[in-house]
Amino acid sequence: MFSLAAPHAKGKSAEDNIFAANNRAIALAEKIGNDQVINGTVGSILDEDGNLVVLDVVKNAFKELTPKEICAYAPIQGYRKFLDDCIDQCFGESRPEGYIDACSTPGGTGVLHHVIHNYSEVGDEVLITDWHWGAYDSLIDDNNRKVRSFSFLTEDGHFNTSAFRDAVTDILSRQDNIVIILNGIANNPTGYCMSVDEWQAAVDVLKEATKGGDKNAILVPDVAYLDYSGEKQECRKFFKVFGGLPKNILVVCAYTLSKGFTMYGQRMGAMIGITSDKDVIKEFVDINQYSSRATWSNCNSAAQNAMIRICEDPEKIKELDADRAQYFRLIQERAAIFMKEAKEEGVKFVPYISGFFITIPVTNSQAVCDDLEKQHVFLVPLKKGIRLAVCSVSKAKMEGLAHKLALAIKVAGAKQ
């Protein structure tokens, strides 16, 4: 193929199998009717009629914005009020001890880009879990770093501290900095949630591995689905674990408005740094602001101002919390239908606690999904399983889905 691309860019292409399956599902639904198609690919909340949910309080906040609030350039770091609101909304009553500051980013994706770019070197390994969101691979690869993964869960379905320790120790035997992305809350694709003790165990591993003082750890809790992971204050308790850490451990929360505020396409989020050291927090803002200037420049003003308007009114926050709680319950109900039927059908799934997705571990996932598509069911094949978006499949359509899956697994000769 004739190519003009520079060596590092040659051969790359973004063929996203999730969006591709989604497009096929939409095309089929247009042809034969929405009620005939089960689209379990989409990572957005759809209501029981299949419509995208946009929280009312968010819709109203957008309607109230002035042209200036929509169109003016925002400061590169982000509006101060917006950043403070992100910090408050992220931590709730569990704000960790230490210096905390934030930089605006286009969603959680922007956070991950900057952390990889600014805290690891070209050629370094970046540590992620074996069950992970596919975009991590591209974010790491496109920055010319290498993906290294460890087994997220033990056989009996808990955080695998020992696999985590082994990977951290090994990487730090060769690198000065280790960047770890840990989507430990309402994990995509499994729905697993690490307990406070498990987060503590992860942090203890990092403390031990860096205690000599000549190595540094940058832990990135990816909290994209935080707002649908449990009761508001209860599910935030783990943030306390990140307080009072040694100065060579920096925690950067990947906070996003995509899910919690249903602002997916607005591309708005924030990287929130937590450290016990004044210089580290200053450097955090300086270097990430610099990278923002050098990549996307300023972020979306309208989305930041919509959040500011919501957060300055306690009544609106109450409404936001109530709406989210309602969708959290709906997703739990959908997941419960699937899990009950899956158990009856003998279909195994990775321990699900909360969040947008359930994972069915299986070999030959592509063949299983191909067979399901013949029955108008669209799911996402992963390397080691199949992802079902419980956020987007109605309760009615969830009924019988485990049975279809059991049959497709049989037809494809796949093993669990």
Ligand SMILES: Cc1ncc(COP(=O)(O)O)c(C=O)c1O
């Ligand atoms: C695990 C995980 N992290 C982060 C994100 C960030 O998404 P966004 O950049 O839209 O905020 C997503 C979105 O699907 C996700 O699944």
